Structures are given as structure tokens and as C-alpha cells.
Amino acid sequence: MAAVAVHQFAQSITCHAWSPDQTMVALCPNNNEVHIYKFIKDRWEKLHVLYKHDQIISGIDWSIRSNKIVTVSHDRNSYVWNQEASEWVPTLVILRLNRAALCVQWSPKENKFAVGSGAKTVCVCYYEQENNWWVSKLIRKKHNSSVTGVAWHPNNILLATTSTDGKCRVFSTFIKGVDPRDSGAGSSNELKFGEQIAQLDLSFTWAFGVKWSPSGNTLAYAGHNSMIYFIEDVESSPSAQTVAFRDLPLRDVLFVSERMLIGVGFDYNPMVFAADETGLWSFVKFLDEKKTTQSSSKYGSQFSEAFGKLYGQSKQGASNDTVEPSRPRGGAHENCITCIVPLRKGGETVVKRFSTSGLDGKLVIWELDNYIDLLQ
Amino acid sequence: MAAEGFLEVENLEAIITRIEQKSRKIESLLKQSKPVEALKTALEGSPLKTRDERCKSANWIVVHRAIMAIKDVDGMLASLDPEYYDILMKYLYRGLATGDRPTCDQCLRIHEKLTERAGLGCILRSLADTVNTV
Numbered sequence: 107m108a109a110v111a112v113h114q115f116a117q118s119i120t121c122h123a124w125s126p127d128q129t130m131v132a133l134c135p136n137n138n139e140v141h142i143y144k145f146i147k148d149r150w151e152k153l154h155v156l157y158k159h160d161q162i163i164s165g166i167d168w169s170i171r172s173n174k175i176v177t178v179s180h181d182r183n184s185y186v187w188n189q190e191a192s193e194w195v196p197t198l199v200i201l202r203l204n205r206a207a208l209c210v211q212w213s214p215k216e217n218k219f220a221v222g223s224g225a226k227t228v229c230v231c232y233y234e235q236e237n238n239w240w241v242s243k244l245i246r247k248k249h250n251s252s253v254t255g256v257a258w259h260p261n262n263i264l265l266a267t268t269s270t271d272g273k274c275r276v277f278s279t280f281i282k283g284v285d286p287r288d289s290g291a292g293s294s295n296e297l298k299f300g301e302q303i304a305q306l307d308l309s310f311t312w313a314f315g316v317k318w319s320p321s322g323n324t325l326a327y328a329g330h331n332s333m334i335y336f337i338e339d340v341e342s343s344p345s346a347q348t349v350a351f352r353d354l355p356l357r358d359v360l361f362v363s364e365r366m367l368i369g370v371g372f373d374y375n376p377m378v379f380a381a382d383e384t385g386l387w388s389f390v391k392f393l394d395e396k397k398t399t400q401s402s403s404k405y406g407s408q409f410s411e412a413f414g415k416l417y418g419q420s421k422q423g424a425s426n427d428t429v430e431p432s433r434p435r436g437g438a439h440e441n442c443i444t445c446i447v448p449l450r451k452g453g454e455t456v457v458k459r460f461s462t463s464g465l466d467g468k469l470v471i472w473e474l475d476n477y478i479d480l481l482q
Numbered sequence: 483m484a485a486e487g488f489l490e491v492e493n494l495e496a497i498i499t500r501i502e503q504k505s506r507k508i509e510s511l512l513k514q515s516k517p518v519e520a521l522k523t524a525l526e527g528s529p530l531k532t533r534d535e536r537c538k539s540a541n542w543i544v545v546h547r548a549i550m551a552i553k554d555v556d557g558m559l560a561s562l563d564p565e566y567y568d569i570l571m572k573y574l575y576r577g578l579a580t581g582d583r584p585t586c587d588q589c590l591r592i593h594e595k596l597t598e599r600a601g602l603g604c605i606l607r608s609l610a611d612t613v614n615t616v
Contacts, residue, residue, distance in 0.1 A: 311610040331610035332603030350568075352601025 108394060109438035110459075111471040113150055115143065119463040121445050123168040123175070128449055132156075132175055133463065134163035140177055140187075142194075158185055158196045165210035165221070172216050178207035184221055184231070186240055199240040201229045209255055215262045217284055222253030228267055230279045230299070245277055245300045255316045255327070255358075264303065264341070266325055268313035274306040274327045276340050308335045308346055315358035315369075320455055326367055328356035334369060334379060336387045349379065351389045360446045362457040362474060368393065370443035370462050376472065393472065394437040441466035494537060497529050501540045508548055517551045518561050524548040525569050530614035538616060545573045545616075550588055555595045567600040571608040572616040 116135030123132050130144045130153065140156035140163060161180040168175050175187040175194070184199040184207060201207060205224035212219045221229040221242075228245040250271035257266045265279045278297035297303070309329035316327040325337045332355045336347040356371035365381045376393040443464035448457040449471070463469045504523055511520040524545040529537040552558050562570070574596065577589035597605065 310613045329610075330606070332601075332606040350603060350607065352603045354602050355606055 108472065109470045110473045112438050112468055113470075114466075114468050115141070115150070115463075116467040118441075118465050118467045119445070119469065120162060120164060121166050122447060122461065122463045122469060123166040124447060124449060124461070125168055126170045126173055131461075131469065132166050132168055133469065134166060134177075135467070136162065138162060138179065138181070140166060140175070154194055156185075156187055156194050156196070159183065161206075164206065164208050167210050167212045167219065169212045169216040174212075174216075176210050176212060176219050178210040178221050180206035182207060182223075184210065184229075184240075184242075197240065199231055199242060201231075201242050202244065203227065203229070205252075208252060211256050211258055213258045213262050213279075214260050218262070218279065218281070220256040220258065220265050220279070222256045222267060224252040226251060226253070226269075228253055228256060228265070228277070230265070230281070232281055232284045243281065243299060245279075248275060248277070248300075248302055249273075254312065254314050257316045257318055257325075259318050260320070260322045263297075264322075266316045266318065266327075266340075268316040268327050270312045272307070272309040272311055272313055272329070274308070274313055274316055274325070274335070274337075275302055276304040276325070277302055304340050304344060306335070306337060306340075306344070306346065308348060309333065315356060315371075317359050317361055317367075319361045319364050321364060324361070324364065326359050326361065328359055328369060328371065330355050332356075334359070334367075334387075336381075338385070347387050349387050349389060351377065353377070357442065357444050358446045360448060360457065360460060362448075362460070363455070368446060368460065370446045370464075372442045374439045374441065374443065374464075375437050376443070376446070376462060394439075438470045439464055439466055439468060493532070494534055497532065497534075497537045498540060500527065501529075501537070501544055504541075505544050505547075508544060512548075512551050517548065517553070518558050520551060521545075521548040521558065521570075522562065522566065525566050525573070528569060528616060530569075530616065542573070542576055542616065546577065546585065549573065549577065549592065550585070552588070552592065555592050558592075559595055559599055564600070567596065567604050568607050569616070571596060571600065571604050572611075575608055576616050 115133055118136040120134045120136050130142055132140050132142045134140055138159045138161055141152055142154040143150040144153050159179040159181050163177050163179045165178040173189060178184045182203040184201050185196040186199060187194045187196050201221060203223050203225045207221050207223045209222040210219055218230055218232045226249045229242040231240045231242045234241050249269045252270045253267050254270060255268040263278055263280050264276055266276050268274050278301045280297055280299055312330040314328050318325055323338060325340050328334050332351055334349045334356060338345050354372035356369040359367055359369045361367050367379045369377045369379060378390040378393055379387055380390045381387045441464055443462045445463045447461050449459035449461060450457055459473050461469055461471045507523055508520045528541050574589045574593050577585045
């Protein structure tokens with residue numbers, strides 16, 4: 107239960123996504139390109155470079171059934187890439203944004219995708235057959251700041267967002283002619299496009315990394331104040347739980363099952379959160395076992411040097427010899443983790459493998475072989 | 483609007499009275515050499531929501547009195563419940579902001595031990611919270 111594969115792809119990775127069969131990975135090496143790698147024999151080979159954006163690519167998602175890649179960038183544009191013969195052909199999606207696009211996700215049915223942006227808006231895009239292009243519909247005037255994360259409910263209608271105004275919101279994205287009236291989404295079918303279903307005002311600071319549990323019953327998101335929020339029954343009668351933890355804040359989260367969640371972020375080391383039989387969520391442990399040997403160091407963070415100096419000064423006349431220098435932490439990641447993606451085999455309800463990437467340019471694959479181990 | 487202002491004034495008077503009561507209780511706890519109890523009393527019911535600087539200063543004076551009376555930092559933290567960590571951290575930063583040498587020395591001493599115990603998350607929560615200020 108640890109990192110099973112670590113590969114340094116670049117100096118830094120902004121985001122990554124896996125092909126439907128999980129043999130290829132698309133990632134952005136912190137520039138305006140998407141690189142597609144395939145693991146051949148015993149090493150990663152670069153197969154394609156998708157080159158169309160002008161600025162850093164902030165989001166990539168690869169659809170499982172239709173095998174399409176969607177990318178969004180700080181250049182305010184989005185492209186949908188379709189594989190024709192051996193080439194990836196881009197189609198421009200006019201998002202009508204005046205600020206950077208920040209994140210993107212395909213809807214579960216893959217007939218829509220959502221883009222969060224710095225223009226305080228969310229774009230929901232769908233394909234128009236007669237014109238042969240992707241149309242963008244905007245959810246405006248609901249967010250007071252940049253939209254940092256989007257997450258689709260399994261019913262293909264509800265969309266959750268997090269924003270730097272500290273709030274998490276849930277919207278209906280029902281589009282006439284795209285979504286059937288009886289799509290099994292229950293009451294959310296009667297809602298108009300862009301209607302706000304809930305606004306969760308739990309965090310006093312930036313919110314990141316929103317996700318739904320596999321069934322869509324629980325919603326989770328992280329605050330930039332080292333807190334994580336779990337909300338049950340958002341649609342009917344929301345009940346929230348707040349979990350404060352002792353380490354640095356999270357950037358992204360992933361439900362591996364209804365009752366277990368992995369959080370990644372500024373602490374370099376994935377954290378496991380789990381709910382007990384009564385549904386009470388709590389921090390369980392760090393995933394990277396190497397951390398335990400490291401945590402014996404004085405503060406266990408890159409700030410230790412600065413703090414040490416500060417404390418050293420407060421002791422008048424005391425020498426600074428006792429101050430421990432900061433050192434590498436020995437885990438799989440060596441910098442902030444910004445992205446966590448499940449590696450789900452067809453038909454599996456629980457995630458057993460997932461990958462993480464971050465500012466250190468490493469892609470790490472993790473395997474959870476034994477849930478009981480995790481809970482110990 | 484007028485009614486709201488009136489309510490606010492009422493509230494402020496109530497808060498100040500409460501802080502005065504707290505102050506007397508703390509003095510008596512300190513006389514009985516119960517510095518940890520005094521600190522807990524000081525931190526409890528701090529006026530976080532109000533924007534009124536008078537209330538915040540009055541409460542800071544009380545908390546400051548309790549913080550400065552702490553001799554055994556490890557012992558204090560061992561008997562202080564974790565729910566007080568975040569609020570104590572906020573007051574430590576207020577203490578460091580005064581620039582007063584003895585106050586800063588004491589706050590740094592506690593800050594070091596509190597960080598070991600409560601982690602960096604505690605610092606993040608104190609710094610990031612712009613609504614519940616001390």
C-alpha cells in the first residue's frame with residue numbers, strides 16, 4: 107500500500123489524465139503542450155505532443171467511452187481532441203471567457219463537460235450535431251471569485267463547484283435537447299439550467315478540490331485552512347461535517363469508496379480520511395509510509411528552518427546550533443501535489459489504484475490492496 | 483439600520499461586562515496558582531464575531547495576563563484540551579504583533595511547543611480565518 111511506480115516526467119506537472127484503457131497518460135509539463143506517454147516494455151515513451159494552446163494548460167480530462175481529450179488553458183480557450191488515424195485533431199470550443207480557464211471535467215455520460223474559470227463563471231459545454239461544434243453555456247453571477255474546481259454528480263445533471271470566495275455550490279446543468287427528461291435524476295430534472303441548488307458556506311478561505319462520492323450521496327471539498335468538509339444529502343437536507351487536521355492544506359481529494367477518501371496537497375503526502383459505522387469522518391493516516399520515519403524530525407516541514415531561526419533568536423544568547431536544517435522528506439513526492447486521478451477498472455465501485463502529480467514533476471501510481479490495513 | 487446599531491451597542495456592553503467578570507475570575511485563579519485554568523477561562527467566550535476593537539482589546543488584555551503567567555509551557559499544553567489550540571494560536575500571533583519584547587519571547591516559547599503539538603494546520607487556520615478574528 108504505497109507508491110508502486112514513480113516517474114519523473116517534467117520539472118513540474120500542472121495536470122494529467124489517463125486513456126480509457128489506462129495504458130497512456132496525457133499530462134501538461136507546466137507549459138502550453140500536452141504530452142501523451144505510453145508505457146512500452148520497460149519505459150515511458152512520448153507518443154504525441156498536442157500543440158495548440160498559447161498558454162499553460164490548467165486542466166485535462168480524457169473521456170472513457172468516446173476516447174476524447176478535453177483541455178483548458180490560461181489562454182481562455184478549450185479544445186476537444188479527437189483521434190483520427192494516428193493523429194489527434196483539435197476542435198476549438200469558444201468558451202467566451204475573459205479570464206483563464208482553471209479546471210475541466212467530462213460529465214459521466216460524456217455528452218457535456220464543465221469548465222471552471224477565473225472569470226467567476228462556469229461553462230457547461232455540449233456538442234451540437236447540426237453545426238458540428240461544441241457550444242458553451244455559462245453559469246454567471248453566482249460565484250464571487252475564481253472557480254477552482256468542478257465535479258459532476260453521477261446523475262449527469264448536478265454540478266458542484268468550489269471557489270476562492272470560500273464557498274461550495276451545487277447547480278443544475280439540465281440542457282434541453284441534450285439531457286432527456288426522464289434521465290433518472292429524480293427531482294433535479296425539473297430544474298432549469300444554472301439554478302443553484304445549494305450554497306455551502308463552511309470555509310472562511312479558498313476552497314479547492316470538490317468531489318462526489320461514487321453514489322453521489324456525499325460531497326467533499328477542502329479549505330485552504332487545513333480543513334476538509336463532508337456534506338451528506340446536499341439535495342434534500344444537507345448535513346455537514348468539518349474535519350480539521352494538523353498538517354498543511356489539501357488541493358484535491360478523491361473518494362476511493364463511499365466511506366474512504368484520499369486527500370492530496372501541500373503536505374506532499376496523501377492523507378487517508380475515513381468514516382466510521384456512525385458516519386463520522388476523521389483523519390486516519392498518511393499513505394506514504396516513509397513519512398513516519400520523517401515525522402520524528404523537529405517540525406516535519408519545509409518551514410522548519412525558518413521557524414528554527416525564529417525560535418533561536420528568541421532565546422537570548424543561545425547559539426543556533428540546535429536548529430535543524432530542512433531536508434528532503436523522503437516520500438514519493440517532493441513538492442505540493444495538485445492532482446489526483448483514479449485508475450478505475452471497468453465495473454469497479456471502489457478505486458484500488460490512483461495516480462497523483464504535482465509541482466515536483468513526478469507522476470506517482472498508488473495501490474490500495476488492503477483496506478483493512480488502511481484502517482489500522 | 484437604527485435597530486441594528488442599538489442591538490450592537492447592547493451587545494458590546496454585555497461583552498465588556500463579561501470580560502470584566504472573566505478578568506476577576508482569572509486574577510483569583512492566578513492567586514490560587516492555577517495558570518492553566520486561568521488561560522482556559524481567558525480563551526473561553528472570546529468575542530470573535532464582533533468587529534469592535536474595544537472588545538477585542540479588552541479580551542486581549544485578559545488573555546495576555548493569562549499567557550504571561552504560564553511558566554511550564556509543556557505542562558500547560560498537556561492539560562489544555564485540543565479545542566483551545568486554534569484560538570490560542572490566534573492570540574499568540576496577536577501577541578507577536580505587539581512587538582513588546584517580553585510578550586514576544588513568551589509567545590514564541592509557547593508557539594514552538596504548540597506547533598509541535600497542533601501541527602502546521604493550526605497555524606494555517608489562525609492565519610486564514612479573516613472572519614473570527616481576535
